[in-house]
Amino acid sequence: MSIWIDSERERVTALCEEHQIHTVECVIVDTWGIPRGKRIPVRQFLRGSGYAIANVVYSWDPTCFIFATPWVNEEDGFPDMHAVPDLSSFRVAGWTDGVAIVMCDTVHPGTNEPIEMDARNMLKRQLAKFAAAGFEVNGATELECHFYNAKWEPLYDDINCYSIARGAEMNYFMFDICESLRKTGIEVEAWNVEYGPGQTEINLRYGPLLEMADATVYFKYIVRTVAMKHGINTTFMAKPFLQEAGNGMHIHQSLERDGVNAFADSDEDSVVGNSLMRKYLTGLLKHHLELQLVMTPTISGYKRLQDYSFSPTQVTWGLDHRLVGVRSITGAGAANRLESRWAAADANPYLVLAGCLAAGLDGLENEYELMDQVVGDPHADERWQRLPTDISSAIDNFDSHFTRSTYGDVFVDNFVFMQRREAAEFAEHGHSALDEVSYWEIKRYRGVI
Incomplete structure (x- = not known):
């Protein structure tokens, strides 16, 4: 099921068609301020389902070394979060052809409640x-x-x-x-x-x-x-x-x-x-x-x-x-x-x-x-x-x-x-x-x- 309203989908779809976008870089920012995320083919992106990403992204160190924290540890199994693109941040990439970039907010799967470690949610x-x-x-x-x-x-x-x-x-x-x-x-x-x-x-x-x-x-x-x-x-x-x-x-x-x-x-x-x-x-x-x-x-x-x-x-x-x-x-x-x-x-x-x-x-x-x-x-x-x-x-x-x-x-x-x-x-x-x-x-x- 899509997580976007129709007007957002239409605007972004039009941009993707106009600029022949084939890939969307979907970004979250870890606690250290380092951009993380996934590159998603445009047809998959436009389905509006977002993507899954391991919640350990918010608790590892700058080198991506994983260690147990109160946030997540081996007993939890390092489960997924759900990353939801914020289409207000969608931009066509100016440094290469066929690519767009978008910021994402992270939520708990099932409840859609904001992830407590997500700094962008805190600013909002x-x-x-x-x-x-x-x-x-x-x-x-x-x-x-x-x-x-x-x-x-x-x-x-x-x-x-x-x-x-x-x-x-x-x-x-x-x-x-x-x-x-x-x-x-x-x-x-x-x-x-x-x-x-x-x-x-x-x-x-x-x-x-x-x-x-x-x-x-x-x-x-x-x-x-x-x-x-x-x-x-x-x-x-x-x-x-x-x-x-x-x-x-x-x-x-x-x-x-x-x-x-x-x-x-x-x-x-x-x-x-x-x-x-x-x-x-x-x-x-x-x-x-x-x-x-x-x-x-x-x-x-x-x-x-x-x-x-x-x-x-x-x-x-x-x-x-x-x-x-x-x-x-x-x-x-x-x-x-x-x-x-x-x-x-x-x-x-x-x-x-x-x-x-x-x-x-x-x-x-x-x-x-x-x-x-x-x-x-x-x-x-x-x-x-x-x-x-x-x-x-x-x-x-x-x-x-x-x-x-x-x-x-x-x-x-x-x-x-x-x-x-x-x-x-x-x-x-x-x-x-x-x-x-x-x-x-x-x-x-x-x-x-």
Whole structure:
């Protein structure tokens, strides 16, 4: 029996016929943010039945090593989930011919209840809360990555941030990446050479938040795939080089009401100037330590947290300030927004965004006091609370009433279990210091995240 309504089937069928689609890539995202799924022939896809996939996809480690967790173990037999394509995310592939791609939500067979470990479902729940309050949430991601040659050597080894000449040397594959993204319906606003060897930042256009979360997943996949056609390797690993810039995922976000940016108008005498923006900001600041584990989910991510590296190391905010955790962009009218700068590029965007929304909503619903803004150098000021620099402390902070209400008990219990094992694996291989990026980390993260 079909799981689609007729109008959805008709629209997608027409697209498949128009573009001569023969295969649909049906994607879910595992807990580590890595796209997984199946390629389904178009005739089978259009029957609308979805597909089965083992539930262990949500509890294995980044290398797909399977171990017993509270979520699933040998006694359970690692049963199937059912993956249901969300046709609102259906896109014709811009990087190859005859292929389309679609995001899927996972449900329990028989009951069709959402899988408790599915981060995309978690983001949908948070968006529904804002919709009930009369808001649409808009956003955009800025992601940094490193490009390497076929031998995994950086494309260049000097620091030449914003260099037009250096960027021109990358045009032969970057133009192909940007055009492939455009043809897939993902608009690039700008890209530039960044501050590390072989490092680039690519900015995506602002839009509805679920659409942008899906676009972020597609984006990382397309960048890797198209770059590989040119013999270029890519990583979004948070910290591939200890003494060089790491890779971040900056999250721009704002609320829209009746088609208008609700952060735009000045309605109070505060440094922010907008009461909704101020309250949302207080929630982001109040709950960041609890959310650090989803924003920095890998061992190497904690080595990204270095003063004066443009990777925030404190719970701080400021007006158009790039050394703080939340950059408040005011005075821009309809473009007023908040930029959360904490997340690493290798984080799961659905988990990060669900956490931001839950924190922001808590701020809207309560009258938390807004801490002072940073003026000047935050790293020289001992007033500001520092982030933990090890994953074990972040794990402890994550297990809280707030995160359980945001992600659910099942997810929190399992993510804590998975991350404690990740820390134990790192220690077992003889590593504990933060003064190096180990071979273990490179092998574990660089090629897959």
